[in-house]
Amino acid sequence: MIWQILGTICYIILAPILGGLLQGIDRKLTARLQGRQGPPLLQPFYDLYKLFSKEVVVVNDVQNFLVGGFLLFVVFSGALFFFGGDLLLVFFSLTLAGIFFTMSSCSANSPYSSMGAQRELMQMMAYEPMVLLVAIGFYVATGTFNVKEIVLHNGMPAIVYLPGIFIGFLYILTIKFRKSPFDLSTSHHAHQEMVQGLTTELSGSVLGLVELSHWYENIFLLGVVGLFLYKASWWSAIAAIVVCAISYFLEIIIDNVFPRVKWQSMLKSAWMVTLVAGVVNLMIIAVI
Amino acid sequence: MKVSKSPWLMHYDGSSCNGCDIEVLACLTPVYDVERFGVMNTGNPKHADIFLITGGINAQNAPVVKQLYSQMPNPKVVVAVGVCACNGGIFKECYNILGGVDTVLPVDIYVPGCAARPEAIIDGVVRAVALLDEKKKALSQEQVSSKEA
Numbered sequence: 236m237i238w239q240i241l242g243t244i245c246y247i248i249l250a251p252i253l254g255g256l257l258q259g260i261d262r263k264l265t266a267r268l269q270g271r272q273g274p275p276l277l278q279p280f281y282d283l284y285k286l287f288s289k290e291v292v293v294v295n296d297v298q299n300f301l302v303g304g305f306l307l308f309v310v311f312s313g314a315l316f317f318f319g320g321d322l323l324l325v326f327f328s329l330t331l332a333g334i335f336f337t338m339s340s341c342s343a344n345s346p347y348s349s350m351g352a353q354r355e356l357m358q359m360m361a362y363e364p365m366v367l368l369v370a371i372g373f374y375v376a377t378g379t380f381n382v383k384e385i386v387l388h389n390g391m392p393a394i395v396y397l398p399g400i401f402i403g404f405l406y407i408l409t410i411k412f413r414k415s416p417f418d419l420s421t422s423h424h425a426h427q428e429m430v431q432g433l434t435t436e437l438s439g440s441v442l443g444l445v446e447l448s449h450w451y452e453n454i455f456l457l458g459v460v461g462l463f464l465y466k467a468s469w470w471s472a473i474a475a476i477v478v479c480a481i482s483y484f485l486e487i488i489i490d491n492v493f494p495r496v497k498w499q500s501m502l503k504s505a506w507m508v509t510l511v512a513g514v515v516n517l518m519i520i521a522v523i
Numbered sequence: 524m525k526v527s528k529s530p531w532l533m534h535y536d537g538s539s540c541n542g543c544d545i546e547v548l549a550c551l552t553p554v555y556d557v558e559r560f561g562v563m564n565t566g567n568p569k570h571a572d573i574f575l576i577t578g579g580i581n582a583q584n585a586p587v588v589k590q591l592y593s594q595m596p597n598p599k600v601v602v603a604v605g606v607c608a609c610n611g612g613i614f615k616e617c618y619n620i621l622g623g624v625d626t627v628l629p630v631d632i633y634v635p636g637c638a639a640r641p642e643a644i645i646d647g648v649v650r651a652v653a654l655l656d657e658k659k660k661a662l663s664q665e666q667v668s669s670k671e672a
């Protein structure tokens with residue numbers, strides 16, 4: 236119990252720091268891949284500080300409330316995950332967080348942010364099936380949805396049973412991290428065909444909250460990647476961290492290599508991967 | 524920490540000949556890489572701190588420029604890049620040109636040149652960034668004094 240509470244507290248305190256550093260490394264590596272020097276490592280923190288000290292142009296109060304809901308439910312999902320709670324509940328509350336965020340940009344009544352919201356819904360449609368399959372995969376492999384019991388379950392790490400589901404999850408992680416080719420609804424690159432999509436109408440500290448939520452979300456998602464390997468022993472913890480680092484590096488490379496695609500190709504390919512890698516994997520372990 | 528550590532920049536092309544715009548984009552390339560200073564190019568006035576304008580103001584883009592400026596949250600800085608943006612430049616006598624950017628907006632930094640060289644543009648942006656801090660300070664002092672009053 237102590238460890239569970241400790242995990243939650245560590246997540247709530249450390250996730251923004253780690254998430255910001257991760258983004259700093261991301262921007263540095265991206266710049267290096269493009270042959271540039273890149274911003275300082277702490278740049279994301281400077282950005283966040285700047286956003287919080289700027290004037291806020293409030294479009295409507297509902298929007299601020301919804302952004303608050305987004306942050307709250309992202310933190311809740313992550314905290315529950317690191318507490319060792321129910322994986323299904325974790326994923327459902329993550330979806331709810333996503334819905335809050337989409338609603339916030341719908342509420343702004345601006346064509347660009349509504350377009351962003353529509354695309355975000357499309358993205359959710361693309362990744363949700365795979366997210367559910369991850370939860371089901373863990374259940375079939377270990378007989379429980381409970382994160383703590385998954386970790387304590389004696390047997391091989393889940394990745395041995397669920398290699399297909401792991402690959403499928405990595406695929407949709409590109410969508411969740413908002414990386415090119417799937418950064419349709421909003422992007423950290425200077426794509427401008429619909430201004431900034433989801434975040435067009437947000438400014439100042441409200442935008443800062445969105446940024447913060449993304450850091451929380453990224454760390455939580457890497458936690459799910461780690462769950463495929465973590466088995467409550469020190470060597471598996473190291474393996475989990477190494478695999479997380481490799482997956483994130485892979486995402487950065489994909490981000491830099493591929494141009495953005497249309498939503499049709501995203502939806503098709505994401506569902507194809509879900510079907511081929513995820514469902515087939517599930518069928519095989521169900522039979523065995 | 525200072526506001527100036529993370530200046531986000533919005534670039535608007537008035538009635539420029541595109542010479543200055545190419546130089547602005549050159550600043551983002553590996554040779555000059557303004558992201559070293561944390562500068563990010565954004566197309567969204569609500570996220571921008573620096574408003575960088577190339578080319579003069581004509582009857583059609585005057586309301587657009589005003590609109591963009593009014594959508595930017597405080598503190599904000601306007602940088603006019605190239606002689607066209609400074610005072611109308613080579614197009615000054617044209618029937619549709621009102622003049623430089625300062626005919627419609629309070630310009631903070633003038634970057635001369637036709638076309639303005641990337642070094643000059645970066646210099647202008649760095650000066651704009653310093654100004655951003657001053658404006659922030661003035662803004663918070665204003666808030667304090669308005670609270671006291």
Ligand code: SF4
Nearest residue numbers: 540542605607637638
């Ligand atoms: S200053 Fe020269 S290069 Fe720049 S927009 Fe004007 S004419 Fe073109």
